[in-house]
Amino acid sequence: MRARVFVTLKPSVFDPQGRTIAESLHSMGYVGISDVRQGKYFELELDAPSADQARELASDVASRVLANPVIESYRIEIG
Amino acid sequence: MRARVFVTLKPSVFDPQGRTIAESLHSMGYVGISDVRQGKYFELELDAPSADQARELASDVASRVLANPVIESYRIEIG
Known part of the structure; x- marks a missing residue:
């Protein structure tokens, strides 16, 4: 069976890597991407x-x- | 609008990071996780x-x- 686990920073946590990607995209002309x-x-x-x-197993591991x-x-998504 | 982009190594490409995680999980007793x-x-x-x-925009950026x-x-998933 396959489990897919998505890990994201909590919304209150600053994400400098994402911020850098957004700024690079802006400088490439992708102005429609706000975040x-x-x-x-x-x-x-x-x-x-x-x-x-x-x-349950995937949640424990995550x-x-x-x-x-x-x-x-x-x-977590199963299947 | 929110787009979610998942990037994975192609199945034919060896994933040493994933392999290391799997081996660590085995050594922690999670023997049911094969890959x-x-x-x-x-x-x-x-x-x-x-x-x-x-x-279309998300696909271009991806x-x-x-x-x-x-x-x-x-x-890509939208919404």
């Missing part, structure tokens, strides 16, 4: 008997390893 | 009159700036 936020994306292949158990819960939040 | 692939995730805030135009089309592929 960019960068995050991380993971695809996990896991052995789990059900989607619920896959989600909160312990893939994301820093102090400044980041994560979202 | 991990890491990618990048971007949220773009853009001014576009329609979802189609937003997708192929020119956010992804390296030689080794990476990308996927």
Whole structure:
């Protein structure tokens, strides 16, 4: 079963990398892009008997390893 | 309008970062996770009159700036 994990900085946390990308895009002429936020994306292949158990395992891994819960939040999609 | 861009290494490209995460997870006891692939995730805030135009703009930015089309592929979601 495949789990997809999206890790993003919490909205209150400044994202200098995204800011730099947005400024580069402006200087390239993409003026219609007002903001960019960068995050991380993971695809996990896991052995789990059900989607619920896959989600639980992915959530455990995300909160312990893939994301820093102090400044980041994560979202999980199964399948 | 918000566009979400997912950039992943093409399946034929070796992902050492994902491999390292998978091995770390195994050593932590997560034996049910057979593979991990890491990618990048971007949220773009853009001014576009329609979802189609937003997708076109995001696709242009993704192929020119956010992804390296030689080794990476990308996927876009609007809204």
